[in-house]
Amino acid sequence: MPKIATREAYGEALAELGEEIKDIVVLDADLSKSTKTSVFAKKFPERFFNMGIAEQNLMGTAAGLATCGKIPFASTFAIFATGRAFEQVRNSICYPNLNVKITATHAGITVGEDGATHQSIEDIALMRALPNMTVISPADAVETKQAVRAAAMLKGPVYLRLGRHPVETIYGENYKFEVGKAVILKEGKDVALIATGVMIAEALKAAEQLSKDGIDAMVINIHTIKPIDEEVILKAAECGSIVTAEEHTIIGGLGSAVAEVLMEKKPVPMKRVGIRDVFARSGKPEELMRVYGLTAEDIEEAAKSLRR
Amino acid sequence: MAITKEKVEELSEIARRIRRHIIEMTAEAGSGHPGGSLSCTDILVTLYFHVMKVDPKNPNWPERDRFVLSKGHAAPALYAVLAEKGYFPTEELKTLRKIDSMLQGHPDMKNTPGVDMTTGSLGQGLSSANGMAIAGKLDGKDYRVYVLLGDGELEEGQVWEAAMAAAHYKLDNLTAFVDHNGLQIDGPITQVMSPEIIQEKFRAFGWHVIDVDGHDFEEIAGAIEEAKNIKGRPTVIVAKTVKGKGVPYMENQVDWHGKAPSREQAEEALKSLI
Numbered sequence: 001m002p003k004i005a006t007r008e009a010y011g012e013a014l015a016e017l018g019e020e021i022k023d024i025v026v027l028d029a030d031l032s033k034s035t036k037t038s039v040f041a042k043k044f045p046e047r048f049f050n051m052g053i054a055e056q057n058l059m060g061t062a063a064g065l066a067t068c069g070k071i072p073f074a075s076t077f078a079i080f081a082t083g084r085a086f087e088q089v090r091n092s093i094c095y096p097n098l099n100v101k102i103t104a105t106h107a108g109i110t111v112g113e114d115g116a117t118h119q120s121i122e123d124i125a126l127m128r129a130l131p132n133m134t135v136i137s138p139a140d141a142v143e144t145k146q147a148v149r150a151a152a153m154l155k156g157p158v159y160l161r162l163g164r165h166p167v168e169t170i171y172g173e174n175y176k177f178e179v180g181k182a183v184i185l186k187e188g189k190d191v192a193l194i195a196t197g198v199m200i201a202e203a204l205k206a207a208e209q210l211s212k213d214g215i216d217a218m219v220i221n222i223h224t225i226k227p228i229d230e231e232v233i234l235k236a237a238e239c240g241s242i243v244t245a246e247e248h249t250i251i252g253g254l255g256s257a258v259a260e261v262l263m264e265k266k267p268v269p270m271k272r273v274g275i276r277d278v279f280a281r282s283g284k285p286e287e288l289m290r291v292y293g294l295t296a297e298d299i300e301e302a303a304k305s306l307r308r
Numbered sequence: 309m310a311i312t313k314e315k316v317e318e319l320s321e322i323a324r325r326i327r328r329h330i331i332e333m334t335a336e337a338g339s340g341h342p343g344g345s346l347s348c349t350d351i352l353v354t355l356y357f358h359v360m361k362v363d364p365k366n367p368n369w370p371e372r373d374r375f376v377l378s379k380g381h382a383a384p385a386l387y388a389v390l391a392e393k394g395y396f397p398t399e400e401l402k403t404l405r406k407i408d409s410m411l412q413g414h415p416d417m418k419n420t421p422g423v424d425m426t427t428g429s430l431g432q433g434l435s436s437a438n439g440m441a442i443a444g445k446l447d448g449k450d451y452r453v454y455v456l457l458g459d460g461e462l463e464e465g466q467v468w469e470a471a472m473a474a475a476h477y478k479l480d481n482l483t484a485f486v487d488h489n490g491l492q493i494d495g496p497i498t499q500v501m502s503p504e505i506i507q508e509k510f511r512a513f514g515w516h517v518i519d520v521d522g523h524d525f526e527e528i529a530g531a532i533e534e535a536k537n538i539k540g541r542p543t544v545i546v547a548k549t550v551k552g553k554g555v556p557y558m559e560n561q562v563d564w565h566g567k568a569p570s571r572e573q574a575e576e577a578l579k580s581l582i
Contacts, residue, residue, distance in 0.1 A: 025446070049442065049477070057435045057469035064439020067417070067425060068447070069370070072439075088432060088466070096417050096426035 003166035007105040009141035010162055011036025013148035014073060018044045021152055025065055027051055027074045029058045034164070035075040035105045055080045059088035059102070066098040071152055077111075078104035078120035078161060082127055093157050094130040101151045102127075103160040107137075108247035109275065109292060110165040110198060110285040121275050125252025127159040128226040134179065135226040137161040137254075139200035140170045143223060146177035154179060161197065163247075165285045168201045170221075182229035188218035191243065191303045192236035196222050196254045199245040199273070202289075205296035210303055217303060225257055233261045241306040242270040245299050247289075250274035271302040311529040315358060319525045322392060323353045327554045328581045329388035329401050335574035337405040340413070343564040345385035347489040347522070347549040348456055352389045354528040355454055364394035367421040373451050374440045376425045378433020379458035379487060380414040381566070386423070387411050395422035431464025433457065434484060438474050441482040441542075452536070456485045460492030462503035468513070474542040475514030483535040484515075484544045487522065489551035491562045510544045522547030555580055 018024050018040050027049045032038040041048035051058040055076055062072035074081070081104040082089065093100045109119045128135045134154060138144040144162060151158040170185070185200070186207055195203035200221050207217040218239055220232055236242055242262070244255035255272030262268060275292050289295055326349050334340035356362070360373040377386050384404060391398040396410075403409035410419045414428025425436045437455035444451050461467060474482055486506055494500045503509070507517045516538045520527040528547065535543035551565070552558025555577040558569075569577055 047446070051473055052469075052476075054466075054469035054473070056431075056466040057438075057473055060432050060435020060466065060470065061439040061442065061473065064376075064425065064436035064441075065443050066439070067374075067436070068440055068443030070439075070443050070446070087429060088435070091429040092426065092432050092436060 003168055004141040005164060005166045006138055006141060006144040006162040007036045007164060009144035010103060010105065010148055011039035013145040014040040015043050017149060017152055018047065021071065023069060023071045024152060025049065025070045025072050027058055027062050027072055029053055029055050029076040029080065031076050037073070037075045055085040056088045059085040060092050062100045063092040063096070063098050066100050071099055071101065073101045073103050075103045075105065077118060078107035078123045079118055082120065082123040082159070086126055090130055094132045097132045097156055099155055101158045101160065103148070103162065105162040106164045107161045108163060108198065109280045109288045110163055110247060112165065112285045112288065113282050115282040116279040119280050121249045121280065122252065123161060124225055124246070124248050124254065125256070128257065132157055133226065134158045134224065135161070136179065136224050137197040138223055139197060139221055140167055142169060142171040142173065142175055143177055146175070147223065150177060150179050163198055167198050170200055177223070180224045180227045180229060182232040183221040183223070184218065184232065185221055186217070186219040188216040189239055190216045191241050191306060192218040192220060192239040193243050193245065193299055193303065194220045194222055194233070194236060194254070194258055195245040196225060198247050199294065202294065202296045203245050203299055206299035206303065209296065209300045215303065215307070222254060225254055228257050228261060230261050230265070233258055234266055237262060237266040237268045241268055243273060243299055243302045243306065244270065245273040247294055248274055250276055269306050271306055273298050273302050311358065311526055316525045319353050319357055322357055323349050324581055325392060326353060326385060326388045328578055329391070329398070330384045331555065331569060331574050331577045331581070333384050333388065333401050333404045334568040335571060336402045337568060339405060339568050340384055341381040341566050342384065342569065343491070343551040343558060344379060344458060344487065344489065345382045346553045346555060346558065347551045348382050348487040349385050349553065350523045350525060351456060351485050351487065351528055351547055352385055354525055354532070356389050356393050358529055359532050360454065361451065364422065367395060371449060371451055374424045374437070374453045376433040376437045376455040377415055377427055378455050379430065379461050380428030383413065383415050386415060387420070390420070390422040430458070430461045431466040434467055434470035434474070437482055438470055438477070438479060441479040442477060444481050453482045454485070455482070456487060459486055459488045459490065459503060459506065460497050460500070462486065462506060463501045471510065471513045471515065478540050479542045480539050482542045483532060484542065486544060486546045487549050488546050489549045491551045491560070491565065493565050495562055507546055514541055516541050516543040518543060518545045520545055520547050522549035523553060
């Protein structure tokens, strides 16, 4: 399977949807070539607005457009969308429950060489804390395309978390994405691996390794982190232990969201694979994944440690 | 449209009632921002009772003119104007800031009919107004967008991001007001963090600038009319105002920015608003 970055799929999906849904408008903050909104801009220049390097105004303008019935997709890097403009997203978009789609690319440490200033590792925590917000973190290009469409159809604010780096394609073309409905990629009974985004590919590899040691791991893709699929988490808990994996800090992200469900409904031992409360650094994406403990081996090790 | 003598008298009378509401509401709530509500009253009255194309029976009418109260703490003034205009009964006003009230401490578009944008966190309203103005142009609609900013609010960086964008996108269907009362919570704006010279800043950002006395209906109305005829760029009307206008003991007193009058103080204030 060819590797495709989720941002590439976003650009294509947006250009397709723009044909169909005339109310879609797209805003960017001088990063349209990187976020791939440039594909839409080329096709629909009259519905594309470059707001320059001014993310707070980007979010506020998107909010104003939404009050007039437009469906704005506001794009920039995840660090700026959710960090720089956090309070605009909170007060001008989520509080009035406006129909703005914040589609941020370059999330996580796979941004790579740009280093810690540009590596958004706390965006899931920030966005999922906001009332009215839906948080989606697709695993591959196929899922991204469908998630972009689903976000456009959904009424209310959505945060779509996309990456810069090409990732393996997990899904076939007949895959059906549904907001809030997690996907069991592999059934299993000994341990459950719950992952999101780029960590799905790692979790699948980890499951393969574990099976060689006679451990039958269940693999779940939680693409919608909010609202989270409680049902599938409770099903995973039947395995007796859970490992979560995310390209995000272990504080407040997928691991926390899963733990919240388990603690209230069905506590089982769990481990969180993620960035362990540190800022990362410059490097190649694969090197960073290794240095910060985000590989299939890290997931495998966590799963085994739970069974000791 | 030119404003007649009769219209000025009518607006003065409405403004007097609005100011009474502001005093009564904040006194009843026991908190709120009377000073900056009283300073912008005449601007809001001119907009809603002389200029804006709105329908209180159909608050979400797509063709309506929009208003964004970027200085959201002046909510009492906006609520009083909306009630007097007929969006909801004036009896609602005394529920301001109370549990179960539709009148939140700062404007909430989801709760209050007639509120076009949720505001309150300073610096954000001009951006939303830009979005509304862009939508109007995209849809070929002739509605106009009005936004009111505080002078202290101009210290927020986002205002200037938005000011740049409004000029860049030639939003001549957008008119901003600056309620230039010269005071913010910690003192005179020129002492806290001077945003002066406000007119020069907007001019440098590519805006058409008009100065008015913010308590003179004729001047306010004339400036709005002038703005409608300016093409290719947005207009800002810098309105010189008096914080606490109409209540002698509140006028130009920074203490009345965010403090409600007591019952006795309210009674005294109402005596000045007969």
